[in-house]
Amino acid sequence: MKWSTKIGTFAGIAVYVHTTFFILLAWIAFAHWQTEHSAAAALAGVAFILALFGCVVLHEFGHALTAKRFGIKTRDITLLPIGGLARLERMPDDPRQELWVALAGPAVNVVIAVVLFAVVQSTGAAVPISALDVRTGSFLERLMIVNVFLVVFNMLPAFPMDGGRVLRALLAIRMDYTRATQLAANIGQGMAFLFGLLGLFFNPFLIFIALFVWIGAGQEAAMTQMKSALGGIPLERAMITDFRTLTPQDSLARAVELLLSGTQQDFPVVDGRTVVGILTRGDLLTALARQERGSPVADVMQRDFLVADASDMIDVVFQRLQGRDCHTIPVVRRGHLIGLLTMDNVGEFISVQTALGSQHRSSQGRTDRPVRLRP
Numbered sequence: 001m002k003w004s005t006k007i008g009t010f011a012g013i014a015v016y017v018h019t020t021f022f023i024l025l026a027w028i029a030f031a032h033w034q035t036e037h038s039a040a041a042a043l044a045g046v047a048f049i050l051a052l053f054g055c056v057v058l059h060e061f062g063h064a065l066t067a068k069r070f071g072i073k074t075r076d077i078t079l080l081p082i083g084g085l086a087r088l089e090r091m092p093d094d095p096r097q098e099l100w101v102a103l104a105g106p107a108v109n110v111v112i113a114v115v116l117f118a119v120v121q122s123t124g125a126a127v128p129i130s131a132l133d134v135r136t137g138s139f140l141e142r143l144m145i146v147n148v149f150l151v152v153f154n155m156l157p158a159f160p161m162d163g164g165r166v167l168r169a170l171l172a173i174r175m176d177y178t179r180a181t182q183l184a185a186n187i188g189q190g191m192a193f194l195f196g197l198l199g200l201f202f203n204p205f206l207i208f209i210a211l212f213v214w215i216g217a218g219q220e221a222a223m224t225q226m227k228s229a230l231g232g233i234p235l236e237r238a239m240i241t242d243f244r245t246l247t248p249q250d251s252l253a254r255a256v257e258l259l260l261s262g263t264q265q266d267f268p269v270v271d272g273r274t275v276v277g278i279l280t281r282g283d284l285l286t287a288l289a290r291q292e293r294g295s296p297v298a299d300v301m302q303r304d305f306l307v308a309d310a311s312d313m314i315d316v317v318f319q320r321l322q323g324r325d326c327h328t329i330p331v332v333r334r335g336h337l338i339g340l341l342t343m344d345n346v347g348e349f350i351s352v353q354t355a356l357g358s359q360h361r362s363s364q365g366r367t368d369r370p371v372r373l374r375p
């Protein structure tokens with residue numbers, strides 16, 4: 001994710017912090033200082049937020065490590081002001097596996113809350129919950145309460161929270177996956193409407209949550225419908241076959257010529273008959289601002305890119321394509337480049353398939369319509 005800084009790697013999964021997260025830390029420090037006019041209070045507030053987001057990271061690793069058990073990799077984990085984001089390559093196809101992956105995150109927070117409860121009770125540091133707020137009270141008890149809140153909030157049966165995925169997984173055990181997703185999304189959007197209504201009268205923050213849930217539920221339903229539409233279709237039926245390539249020795253000036261001469265945005269870099277890199281439009285423009293036009297493409301191209309076989313299914317490859325900085329995948333057959341797959345290309349293919357499906361249903365309706373014979 002752009003504007004993110006890597007802070008470490010665990011179990012082969014990189015952890016990043018988004019730049020906006022530091023704005024949250026600054027705001028927390030200022031709020032505590034303004035209340036108590038003490039640097040110690042400001043540092044204590046920042047420490048609590050860091051501890052809280054440490055629990056969020058553990059929550060995301062719960063998802064990631066459980067998914068790893070089912071052979072699903074996690075690209076990275078990013079900390080944002082609104083929480084954590086673990087980018088799994090895909091969700092499990094088996095609803096039972098998805099259920100375990102979805103439950104793993106909240107389960108981590110349950111364990112943390114139980115451990116903190118035991119520590120608080122053993123040290124005698126517990127205070128009445130009514131005496132707690134975001135700035136005062138026992139550090140460990142506040143952290144325990146927040147973990148309980150994370151469990152409750154994440155288990156709401158609405159996308160994109162974990163509870164929405166749990167609901168979808170339970171429904172998918174008994175019905176079609178697409179129908180289960182649509183039903184879960186409808187329930188989530190119903191909850192979003194309720195949150196929005198309550199937010200108008202009680203807490204405006206609920207309106208923000210309502211928008212978050214409404215958009216997340218709609219996106220999840222749309223993605224599942226798209227996956228269903230693309231299921232069972234090999235890449236060779238949808239890939240771009242009219243494309244241009246570059247060699248590692250070609251200059252940036254040559255890449256500019258190809259960019260301006262057509263609509264192609266990204267160019268595979270081929271050495272012989274083997275794809276060795278991808279030159280994206282963004283990388284090309286960045287390089288032109290810093291380097292000479294005669295610089296070789298090899299100095300700018302991306303060497304970490306996805307490659308797919310022509311027999312691979314579009315829905316599987318499309319899931320791998322999401323979240324990548326490079327939105328072009330070279331398609332090969334027996335190691336030789338034969339086509340390209342892009343996000344725009346997939347969108348056009350779906351539009352064509354939808355139009356053909358509509359035409360088929362229309363012709364079926366005309367055929368099935370009874371014909372009246374005049375006497």
